[in-house]
Amino acid sequence: MLTSISGYPEWLPEDRLVELRLVEMIQRQFELYGFMPIETRAVEPLDVLLKKGETDKEIYLLSRLQDSETKDIGLHFDMTVPFARYVSENFNSLSFPFRRYQIQKAWRGERPGQGRFREFLQADIDIVDSGSLPIYADYEVLQTVVDILRVLPIPSARLYINNRKLLQGFYQGLGIDAVTETLRTVDKLDKIGEDGVRKMLTETVGLSAEHADKCLEIGRITGADSAEIRAAVESLGVTHDLLDEGLAELSFILDNSSTGKGENPIVADLSIARGLDYYTGTVVETKFVDFPKYPTIVAGGRYDNLVSVGNTRLPGVGVSMGITRILGLVLNEGLLKASRKSPSSVLIALVSEEQRGKSLHIARKLRARGVACEVFGTDARFGAQIGYAVDRGIPYVWFPDGKGDTPGEVRELATREQTPADPDTWTPDESHALTIAFDEDAYESLKAEGKYA
Amino acid sequence: MLTSISGYPEWLPEDRLVELRLVEMIQRQFELYGFMPIETRAVEPLDVLLKKGETDKEIYLLSRLQDSETKDIGLHFDMTVPFARYVSENFNSLSFPFRRYQIQKAWRGERPGQGRFREFLQADIDIVDSGSLPIYADYEVLQTVVDILRVLPIPSARLYINNRKLLQGFYQGLGIDAVTETLRTVDKLDKIGEDGVRKMLTETVGLSAEHADKCLEIGRITGADSAEIRAAVESLGVTHDLLDEGLAELSFILDNSSTGKGENPIVADLSIARGLDYYTGTVVETKFVDFPKYPTIVAGGRYDNLVSVGNTRLPGVGVSMGITRILGLVLNEGLLKASRKSPSSVLIALVSEEQRGKSLHIARKLRARGVACEVFGTDARFGAQIGYAVDRGIPYVWFPDGKGDTPGEVRELATREQTPADPDTWTPDESHALTIAFDEDAYESLKAEGKYA
Numbered sequence: 001m002l003t004s005i006s007g008y009p010e011w012l013p014e015d016r017l018v019e020l021r022l023v024e025m026i027q028r029q030f031e032l033y034g035f036m037p038i039e040t041r042a043v044e045p046l047d048v049l050l051k052k053g054e055t056d057k058e059i060y061l062l063s064r065l066q067d068s069e070t071k072d073i074g075l076h077f078d079m080t081v082p083f084a085r086y087v088s089e090n091f092n093s094l095s096f097p098f099r100r101y102q103i104q105k106a107w108r109g110e111r112p113g114q115g116r117f118r119e120f121l122q123a124d125i126d127i128v129d130s131g132s133l134p135i136y137a138d139y140e141v142l143q144t145v146v147d148i149l150r151v152l153p154i155p156s157a158r159l160y161i162n163n164r165k166l167l168q169g170f171y172q173g174l175g176i177d178a179v180t181e182t183l184r185t186v187d188k189l190d191k192i193g194e195d196g197v198r199k200m201l202t203e204t205v206g207l208s209a210e211h212a213d214k215c216l217e218i219g220r221i222t223g224a225d226s227a228e229i230r231a232a233v234e235s236l237g238v239t240h241d242l243l244d245e246g247l248a249e250l251s252f253i254l255d256n257s258s259t260g261k262g263e264n265p266i267v268a269d270l271s272i273a274r275g276l277d278y279y280t281g282t283v284v285e286t287k288f289v290d291f292p293k294y295p296t297i298v299a300g301g302r303y304d305n306l307v308s309v310g311n312t313r314l315p316g317v318g319v320s321m322g323i324t325r326i327l328g329l330v331l332n333e334g335l336l337k338a339s340r341k342s343p344s345s346v347l348i349a350l351v352s353e354e355q356r357g358k359s360l361h362i363a364r365k366l367r368a369r370g371v372a373c374e375v376f377g378t379d380a381r382f383g384a385q386i387g388y389a390v391d392r393g394i395p396y397v398w399f400p401d402g403k404g405d406t407p408g409e410v411r412e413l414a415t416r417e418q419t420p421a422d423p424d425t426w427t428p429d430e431s432h433a434l435t436i437a438f439d440e441d442a443y444e445s446l447k448a449e450g451k452y453a
Numbered sequence: 454m455l456t457s458i459s460g461y462p463e464w465l466p467e468d469r470l471v472e473l474r475l476v477e478m479i480q481r482q483f484e485l486y487g488f489m490p491i492e493t494r495a496v497e498p499l500d501v502l503l504k505k506g507e508t509d510k511e512i513y514l515l516s517r518l519q520d521s522e523t524k525d526i527g528l529h530f531d532m533t534v535p536f537a538r539y540v541s542e543n544f545n546s547l548s549f550p551f552r553r554y555q556i557q558k559a560w561r562g563e564r565p566g567q568g569r570f571r572e573f574l575q576a577d578i579d580i581v582d583s584g585s586l587p588i589y590a591d592y593e594v595l596q597t598v599v600d601i602l603r604v605l606p607i608p609s610a611r612l613y614i615n616n617r618k619l620l621q622g623f624y625q626g627l628g629i630d631a632v633t634e635t636l637r638t639v640d641k642l643d644k645i646g647e648d649g650v651r652k653m654l655t656e657t658v659g660l661s662a663e664h665a666d667k668c669l670e671i672g673r674i675t676g677a678d679s680a681e682i683r684a685a686v687e688s689l690g691v692t693h694d695l696l697d698e699g700l701a702e703l704s705f706i707l708d709n710s711s712t713g714k715g716e717n718p719i720v721a722d723l724s725i726a727r728g729l730d731y732y733t734g735t736v737v738e739t740k741f742v743d744f745p746k747y748p749t750i751v752a753g754g755r756y757d758n759l760v761s762v763g764n765t766r767l768p769g770v771g772v773s774m775g776i777t778r779i780l781g782l783v784l785n786e787g788l789l790k791a792s793r794k795s796p797s798s799v800l801i802a803l804v805s806e807e808q809r810g811k812s813l814h815i816a817r818k819l820r821a822r823g824v825a826c827e828v829f830g831t832d833a834r835f836g837a838q839i840g841y842a843v844d845r846g847i848p849y850v851w852f853p854d855g856k857g858d859t860p861g862e863v864r865e866l867a868t869r870e871q872t873p874a875d876p877d878t879w880t881p882d883e884s885h886a887l888t889i890a891f892d893e894d895a896y897e898s899l900k901a902e903g904k905y906a
Contacts, residue, residue, distance in 0.1 A: 002542065005494065007495060009494070010492070011491070012491075012547075013491050020480075027473075032826075034795055034825060036796065037469045037796075038469050039464070039469055041458065041461035041462070043572070045458070046518075059518040062514070062518060063514050090465065095844040097830055102465065105558075107495070147820075153863065191753075204658075252860055274550055295528055329862060341548070343485075344487035347487075356589070372485045372486070373485075374486060377589055379580075439534070
């Protein structure tokens with residue numbers, strides 16, 4: 001990764017190829033599930049950006065170089081807030097339930113760190129409806145993520161889910177008034193640990209020591225079996241309608257996702273709170289199974305009050321995959337590599353400037369058949385031309401016939417075999433296709449090293 | 454086009470589909486020609502952005518909402534300046550000649566208008582080398598554009614080329630000292646016409662009336678035949694080495710691009726100057742043949758002094774395709790449309806909540822075979838489920854077997870034919886593929902209307 005401005009990652013072409021292919025795979029999966037594409041502008045009015053909680057310090061504002069008064073628009077910091085605005089604005093032109101995907105950059109002015117960037121690519125899916133949205137939508141969004149993560153050539157990941165209603169009902173059942181502050185504090189478990197959270201809950205939020213302990217206790221409940229989760233929650237002796245509702249929703253997802261085939265990648269973790277104010281039900285955070293210290297790679301949840309048109313609220317559920325964050329691990333640790341740097345399968349050599357037409361003719365025919373190629377720029381000696389191909393991993397060099405009128409010969413650089421070929425029929429061997437491959441050895445080494453563990 | 458902030462276009466999902474497919478086609482073509490992908494961050498240091506001339510007022514600066522001192526980075530306004538910076542920074546990791554493509558958003562704070570946006574998508578290709586770069590590279594970049602424009606389902610376009618050396622040599626041969634000011638003034642021909650340019654050349658730049666007339670005369674020379682262009686230039690009676698050099702380069706491109714097959718889309722137009730300071734040779738502007746009043750859709754040229762590493766200059770040549778600008782015509786005028794709104798080929802109906810497993814099972818099998826589909830969210834009556842498919846243009850509805858264990862039946866909505874089908878083998882008819890189609894009738898109407906003519 002190249003970062004000449006802190007937090008703004010750039011890649012070499014061979015790594016950009018990996019990113020592009022990953023994005024194509026994700027996009028293809030989103031479309032396989034019937035999500036429609038949209039894109040929103042990079043900027044939003046400041047008041048739209050500030051509707052969401054806790055991120056005001058991270059917003060980049062725009063001003064014009066010679067007209068610095070224009071301060072009312074800023075770069076979006078996620079795709080959910082712009083999506084909510086887009087749905088409201090285009091309500092009458094969209095069909096509901098509306099399923100959309102959106103793969104775009106977002107920007108946050110926060111401190112860069114491991115897996116944390118100021119500019120990053122996100123891939124979002126969401127479903128919103130103009131009436132009610134069944135819990136099945138939550139399941140479907142999560143299952144789509146599970147399926148995509150299985151298809152991508154990346155380390156295995158697990159989805160940790162919880163439900164806001166469950167936590168809020170539990171807090172209310174305990175008699176806690178400061179529900180939002182309690183949620184936000186519990187959300188810091190990852191960062192400040194149980195002792196830190198207990199201290200904040202009693203000293204800052206003002207809970208009794210007993211209540212603080214109960215909040216920590218429920219956060220220790222994890223597992224994929226809904227009956228066990230329910231039993232563990234009930235053993236804490238708190239009852240509340242909202243708690244029941246949340247537990248039922250959580251159970252629906254767990255029950256439907258345990259297919260019995262292999263490990264269930266969706267597990268309940270009642271410590272998950274998600275800091276953002278707008279979640280109202282399901283919440284999810286996804287981590288690499290073997291790299292739990294690496295930040296969350298997919299996150300999201302249910303929001304019943306974020307999108308509105310007039311007085312009507314449109315419930316929604318969605319997740320955001322952090323593509324740059326995933327790349328921050330798999331590229332930086334050398335887990336994923338493109339098989340070559342250049343898209344070209346063949347370099348067409350140039351015999352002489354006068355015979356450039358021959359090379360161009362071959363290139364034209366190959367491209368018409370979908371074979372990526374390029375013609376060498378000068379009539380340098382063949383050794384230099386072959387060196388150019390080697391540098392870029394281009395697997396073949398085509399030598400036009402400098403003396404006669406045959407189409408010439410193709411050399412496979414790996415084997416040095418050179419054979420006559422016809423540009424109307426010749427095809428590169430599949431073993432030379434431009435692919436991206438997961439390096440199992442590098443993965444095993446990284447696990448053994450214990451980094452991010 | 455939806456623009457709730459002036460100059461920031463957004464599209465409905467069906468139009469975003471068109472944009473995505475166009476981008477995919479362009480990307481595929483770039484790779485067929487062996488260009489390697491890179492992406493640069495959206496921001497550059499202000500001093501990098503200000504190296505290029507005449508755009509300082511259009512730059513968007515970034516500041517953090519609660520820390521407004523950070524004023525030294527801004528959004529890039531094109532891909533050429535960031536590319537030059539990227540090449541300099543990563544010189545030792547790249548192989549030269551370096552051919553890259555880059556498809557990204559750029560931002561300019563200028564006044565929005567017809568085809569002019571504040572946020573827009575550009576698709577760039579460039580070739581730079583660490584030594585000299587032959588004129589062949591200029592030809593190759595232009596020919597790549599010609600080929601791509603032919604492949605895209607858009608109105609036909611023509612490339613108007615000129616050469617900075619030719620103009621500069623001509624001005625110097627005349628004895629004009631203020632070469633840059635003359636170039637910049639001549640570049641305004643499109644906007645202020647011959648009389649306006651003559652007035653500026655004599656009154657502002659300080660040329661004699663005779664010199665101003667000569668500058669206008671050379672600007673009237675156009676054509677695809679290099680011998681005719683040469684004769685027309687020579688008839689103006691000015692000689693200069695740089696003029697000869699420019700004429701030779703221009704002729705090289707014209708001679709190689711006239712293939713004799715159909716109309717030659719590359720023609721010389723000696724009025725083309727391009728305002729930007731960094732062009733040193735070939736310059737190009739591309740317009741829709743039938744819509745000459747619509748702004749340039751592809752532009753670029755040769756820059757021998759823009760990229761440098763230490764004391765070494767790296768000559769380069771490249772063009773930038775304005776994707777948003779192309780869409781601004783073809784989508785706004787209804788020339789290009791997606792065949793349906795949703796990527797889904799099939800809606801799997803839901804017989805009842807209890808039988809959701811059946812629908813999910815069918816969906817899983819279809820997706821595994823690459824058939825895009827979605828499962829209806831509730832067990833609403835079939836009429837409502839069919840209506841959902843109709844709204845989105847989903848061509849088929851699959852009804853699982855609610856009573857038995859067969860895979861059920863598929864209804865083709867267009868014909869209302871319903872037949873038993875097997876999710877392991879069933880495939881949608883090709884006539885229902887999600888495609889984007891050019892509307893010839895709308896095109897003919899637009900031409901007849903005389904808009905942009």
